[in-house]
Amino acid sequence: MFSIVRSMWLVFLHMFKKRVTIQYPEQKAKLPARWRGRIVLTRDPDMGERCVGCYLCAAACPVDCISLQATQDESGRRYPAFFRINFSRCIFCGYCEEACPTYAIQLIPDFEMGEYNRQNLVYEKQDLLIDSQGKYPGYNYYKVAGMAIQGKEKGAAINEEKPVDIHSLVP
C-alpha cells in the first residue's frame, strides 16, 4: 500500500525533471564523430581521388548495394569510372569503410537523406565524391604504396626500400 503511494509520488515528481526529448528539426542531436551515416568518397591531400577501384567494399557489403567499375588514367592511377551506392538498400553497417584499403570510402555523421522518390536514393559518384580528406587527413595512398605511377618510381614511396636488382649477385 505504501509502495503504491510512493511510486505514484515519485512518478508525479517526474513532472519537474528535465525533458529527454530532442525537439528534432529545431534542435539537432549531437552525433559522435564516428557515427555511421551518409557515405562519402574522400580525396588525397593533393586532391586526387583516393578510391583505387579494388572492389573490396562492394565485396564486403552485406546487402550488395555498391557497384563500381575500375579504370586507369594515363598516369597509371586507378580510379572508378562510375561508383554507385543504392542508399535505399544500405544498412549503414560500415563494413565498406573497414574493407577499404585506401580510406577512400567513409561514413560520416549525417542522416538527413530523406527523399520522396526512391530512385533519388541511388547516389552516383558525383554525389559521393567530396573535396575533403575526411577522417584521415594527410593520408595519401600512392605515397605509401609500392605501386609505380607517373612521377613516382618504384622505391620512391615513404619507408619503401629500393627495389632489389635481380640481375646483381651483391646482397
Next chain:
Amino acid sequence: MDDATISHLLITFGVLAGLLLVAPGLIWLERRLLALWQDRYGPNRAGPFGLLVVLADTLKLFFKEDWIPPFADKKVFVLAPAIVVITVLLSFVVIPFAPGIIVADMNIGLLFFLAMSSMGAYSIILGGWSSNNKYALLGSMRGAAQLISYEVFMGLSLMGVVLMTGSFSLIDIVEAQRYQWFIVPQFLGFVIFLIAGIAETHRLPFDIPEAESELIAGFHSEYSGMKFGLFFVGEYIGIMLISSMVTVLFLGGWYGPSFLPPLAWFIIKMFGFIFFFILLRASLPRPRYDQLMEFGWKILLPLSLLNLVVTGGIILWMNTH
C-alpha cells in the same frame, strides 16, 4: 415554448456538447500528462500546445477502414460500441454540475447512475462475444467478472453517503455537504468508491479486459475505425463520469470558497480526479486477474460492509440520543 423549457433544452444540449467536446480533449490531456510524467513532451506540434492532435486523431479514425469481420455477429457487433457511449452519457443526466445546471433531478439519481454503469458492462460483453475471437472473448469474460464484482462494492460504498443524507437524489447529497464534505466522515467509502470507479471504467491499472500485453486489445481487438473510437469516447466520458461522481458524492460538488462560481469549483475538482486517474495509469502496473478478484472480494467487500455497518450504527445511535 416558455422560458423554462428553453433553458432546460439549453442545459441539456450544453451538457451534451460539453461532454462530447471535452472527451476527445482528454485524449490530448492524457497524452501530454503521460509524457510529462515520462520526461517527454508529448504531442506538441499540431496547433497551440499540440491541441490539434485531437482533430488529427479523429480524422484518422474516420478514414480508417471500417471493417466488420466476416465471422462476427454483425448486428451485435455494430451495436456494442454504441451501448457504452449511450450509458455513460445517460448517467450524466443526473449529475448536478452547479445549482440549476442539471439535466434531470431524479429522486433516485444515485440508483440511476449505478444502473447505467451496470448496463455499460453489456457493451464489453457483447462486443467481445460478437467478435468471435478468442482474445476478445477472454477479454469480455474478464470484463464481465470485473465489472459485476466491483459493482457490488461500488454500490455498498455509496450507501454510507446515502445514509448520512437520507436521499438518493444527487442534489440533496451535495446540499448535505454544505458545511462538511463527505470525504471526512466517509473516508473509507471514498477510497473504496474510487478504486471501484477505476475498475468500473476499466482504466489502468485495472484495464484487465483490454490488457494489451496479454490479450492484444481484449474485447475490442476486432474493432476498427469509428467503432473503436466509440469505445474510447465511452472510456473517456466514463472517466469524467467517475470523477464527477466522486466530486458530487464526497467532495461537496459545487461547494467551495465563493471567489469562483460553483460550476468552476465543480470542474476544478473533476479535473483533479482526471489528473489522478492519469497519474495512476502512469505509475502503477496491472495486477494479475486473480489478484484483482481477491483484492475485491477479500478486502474491499468486508471493508465496505464494515463502513456501512459502522455508519449505520452511528446514525442510529445519534438518532436515539
